[in-house]
Amino acid sequence: MTSMLPSLVELHLRRCQLDLLFSLPGLNFTSLAVLDLSANNMKPLMPNWLFGLTGLDSLGLRSCDFSGPIPNGLQNMTSLQDLDLSGNNFNSTIPIWLYNFKGLKSLDLGWNDLQGPISGDIGNMTSIIHIDLSYNKIEGRIPRSMGGLCSTKFIDFSYNKFGDISDVFRSLTGYISDSLEMLSLNACQLSGSFDDNLGQFKNLQELHLSVNSIVGPLPWSIGRLSSLKSLYLTDNQLNGTIPEILGNLTKLEELYIDYNLLEGIVSETHFANLKNLKILGASDNSLIFKVSPKWIPPFQLDQILLRSCHLGPRFPNWLQSQKKLSNLDFSSTRISGNIPTWFWNLSSGIHYLNLSHNQIHGEISYIPKCDDHSYPRPMVYLSSNQFSGPLPTISPCLSELDLSNNSFSGDMAHFLCGRSNETSQLRILILRENLLSGEIPDCWMNWQSIEVINLRNNNLKGSIPSSISFLSSLISLQVRSNSLSGEFPPSLQNCTKLLIIDLGVNEFVGSIPAWIGKSLFDLKVLNLRSNRFIGEISSELCHLTSLQILDLADNKLTGTIPWCVNNFTFMATVKNSNNWYWNSYSYYDGEIIETEFVVTKANEYLYSTILQFLTSLDLSSNNLSGEIPDELSSLLSLISVNLSRNHLIGMIPKKIGNMKSLNSIDLSRNQLSGKVPSSMPNLNFVGYLDISYNNLSGEIPTSTQLQSFDASSFVGNKLCGRPLTQKCSADGEPVNNGGNEIDKREPKVDWFYLCMALGFVMGFWGVCVPLLLFKSWRYAYFQFLDLMWDKLCVVCGCR
Known part of the structure; x- marks a missing residue:
């Protein structure tokens, strides 16, 4: 049987569901040159039979779930030219023996947990062309000996902890300061990769250093990387100005310097020779772009990302010359005035357009027609400007539209009902904070792709139209702070994917339907605050196991708090870094972020980026009666609870101290009785507490936490002890069996x-x-x- 097995040169077994016990007995490996076992579950250790394959030229072990240190058994594979150990869980330093692989041309150790510095011995790898150490925890300085790696074309050290920028480029550009660098320079001169006097690192084409801890200004020596096509320096701590010599990189196609601390003026000189530039990413710096109004750039850009730079006050005229744009971000760039007419013709090919957070004004009659077959679908963000007039007509192929925080006025009829035969591809519609009036039109049957509707803070009236039932993909509906009326929309019963419903601060009436708990099983946010809902809270709502925020405050609800609140599984589950999740959606560049108003600590806050971590239960200002169910204390992840201003009786749940995630608790202005639970001091993270104006009695439990609150948190009861001035007797009751001094004090007549x-x-x-x-x-x-x-x-x- 063995004699029938052929001698192999290449063996590819990627994604074959192999495990650690896999082996090929009797197979002739003497001629094997290429072995690829990537994407198999061979954790946690490499099989020993691998180490005997010392004649391999290429070894691929990507994403095999290996852990621990890189095994020393590989050190005898000195013939390797290509080694891929990426996507595992190696957590050691890079072994010294690896630097002696002088024939290695490609090394990929990315996406591991490697630590420590890079040894200066890396200069021994003189044949290396491609080196990837990204997504590790490697720190320290990049060794100057890397200046001797004259054949290297690709370096990816992104997502690590490297430091000084000047040291980085001193290593890569042959800056002469000691004998070691002189040796590196001589080696490159012999190979013909460096010019005699400049020490240029001629072959390097891609350099990735994004997301490190690199500090300092960009050095002038960056201009020596004459073959560079891609430079990624995103999200570091670079400061100072951009050197004009950057314009000497004539082959540069991609430049990402966004999310740094760069400042100063950027002029035409910086771009004079960048005729091949396609991507310019400089967002979130303090750069000031000053170019002549008649300047015509030498490049044709595909992406221009300049968010938070200073481009204004005029709309950049040089943009007219850019005919190949797909992504444009000029948000927060201090542009004012009207959008020039030529821009709308230019924008028809743009997939991502962001002009938000400027002072642009005027009316928009239409957002130009795009190609129905284009992908990705166009996204337009014009929020937080000064646009006015009626809503514009939009192309049916548009995917995301944000016109929020402007002064658009009039009704929505022409916007929603203007097309009878065309089906819109729009997924995201954000029209909040405008001056829209009239009723919400009943024309949603042509918008069946829509996932997010946000009409918050307008002047809309009437009821939610029945055609909303056609939106089977709807995830979020926010119509807060309008003048809407009618009963809870029965049309939402068909929108089974809903995660967020916010009907707060309107004039809705009737009862809260029980079908919410059965039809909208995945709901995370239910906000019906400040309406006119009546009736009892149905126990069917307890089926909403994913619920994070329940706000029914300021209505006219009666009855008791359902005992089944412990079925709110998300609120009851202790969270850690591994099981936090937001089962929602993500949009391009994070521009669309769900926001929600939550009342906590007696104030209303707008949450956005941390919304996924927030849990809140607010039933305040209703007519609820009965006792607080003991099951409430099982909601271990609840951050804020407010049951104030009701008619609740009985005792505060004894195990309330188990709710250690609580940050805000308000039980004030009820008819609660009994003692303050002895477990309450266990609430170590409470920043707001109010149990005032109840019938509580006895001594306030002694703890650093409770005594830190103001006396107003406890007044209106028969309590004693700090922080109240009313002293306690030996049996823990107020002296003379009176209430606290603040309550007993008779008003004096002057x-x-x-x-x-x-x-x-x-x-x-x-x-x-x-x-x-x-x-x-x-x-x-x-x-x-x-x-x-x-x-x-x-x-x-x-x-």
Whole structure:
């Protein structure tokens, strides 16, 4: 049987569901040159039979779930030219023996947990062309000996912890400062990769250093990387100005310097020779772009990402020359005035357009038609400007539209109902914070791709239209702060993918339907605050196991709090870094982020980026009665709970101290009785507490936490002990069996101020009012004043 097995040169077994016990007994490996076992579950250790394959030229072990240190058994494979160990869990330093693989041309150790510095011995790998150490925890400096790696074309050290930028480029550009670098320079001169006097690292084409801890200004030596096509320096701590010598990189196609601390002026000189540039990413710096209004760039860009740079006040005229744009981000760039007419013709090919957070004004009649077959679908963000007039007409192929925080006015009928035969591809519609009025049109049947509708803070009235039922993909519906009315929309019963419903601060009436708990099983946010809902809270809502935020405050709800609240599984599950999740959606560049108003600590806050971590239960300002169910204390992940201003009786749940995630708790203005639970001091993270104006009695449990709150958190009860001034007796009751001093204190009458007030009232009504009402009194009064003035002048001699 063995004699029938052929001698192999290449063996590819990628994604074959192999495990650690896999082997090929009897197979002739003597001629094997290429072995690829990537994407198999061979954890945690490499099989020993691998180490005997010392004649391999290429070994691929990507994503095999190996862990621990890189095994020393590989050190005898000195013939390797290609080694891929990426996507595993190796957590050691890079072994010294690996640097002796002088024939290695490609090394990929990315996406591991490697630590420590890179050894200076890396200069021994003189044949290396491709080196990838990205997504590790490698730190320190890049060794200067890398200046001797003259054949290298690709370096990816992104997502590590490298430091000084000047040291990085000193290593890569042959800067001469010691004998080791002189040796590196001589080696490259012999190979012909460096110019005699400049030490240029001619072959390097891609350099990835994004997301490190690199500090300092960009050095002038960057201009020596004459073959460079891609430079990624995103998300570091680079500062200072951009050197003009950057414009010497004539082959540069991709430049990413966004998310740094760069500043100063950028002029035409910086781009003078960048004729091949296709991507310019400089967002989130303090750069000021100053170019001539007649400047015509030498490049044709595909992406321009300049968010938070200073481009204004005029709309950049040089943009007219860019005919190949697909992504444009000019958000927060201080542009004002109208959008020029030529721009809308240019924008028809743009897939991602962001002009938000500027001072652009005027009306928009249409957002140009795009190619129905284009992909990705176009996304347009024009929020937080000063646009006015009616909503624009949009192309049906548009995917995302954000016109929020402007002054668009009028109704939505022409916007939603203007097309009868065309089906829109729109997924995201954000129109919040405008001046829209009228009713929400009943034309949603042509918008069946829509996932997010946000109409918050407008002047809309009427009910939610029945055609909403066609939106089977709807994830989020926010119509908060309008004047909408009617009952809870029955049309939402068909929108089974809903995660967020916010109907707060409107005029909805009727009961909260029980079908919510059955039809909208995945719901995470239910906000019905400040409406006119009546009736009881149905126990069917307890089927909403994924619920994070339940806000039914400020309505007219009656009945008891359902005992089944412990079925809110998400609120009950203790979270850690591994099981936090937001089962929602992500949009391009994070521009669309779900936001939600939540009342906590007696104030209303707008949450966005941390919304996925927030859990809140607010049933305040209703007519609820009965006891607080003990099951409430099982909601271990609840951050905020507010049951205030109801008619609740009974005791505070004894195990409330188990709710250690609580940051805000308000049980005030009810009829709760009994003692403050002894477990309450266990709430170590509580920043707001209010149990005032109940019928609680006894001593406030002693703890650093409870005694740190103001006395107002406990007044209106029969409590004693700090922070109240009412002392406790030996048996823990208030002295003399009285309430706390703030409650018992009788109001004192200040007779002086009372008499003064009465005198003022009598004088006003007895003198001033008759003078205003009776003409004869006024004549007599002023004649009396004249007579008295004459007599005074005679006595004093003033005449």
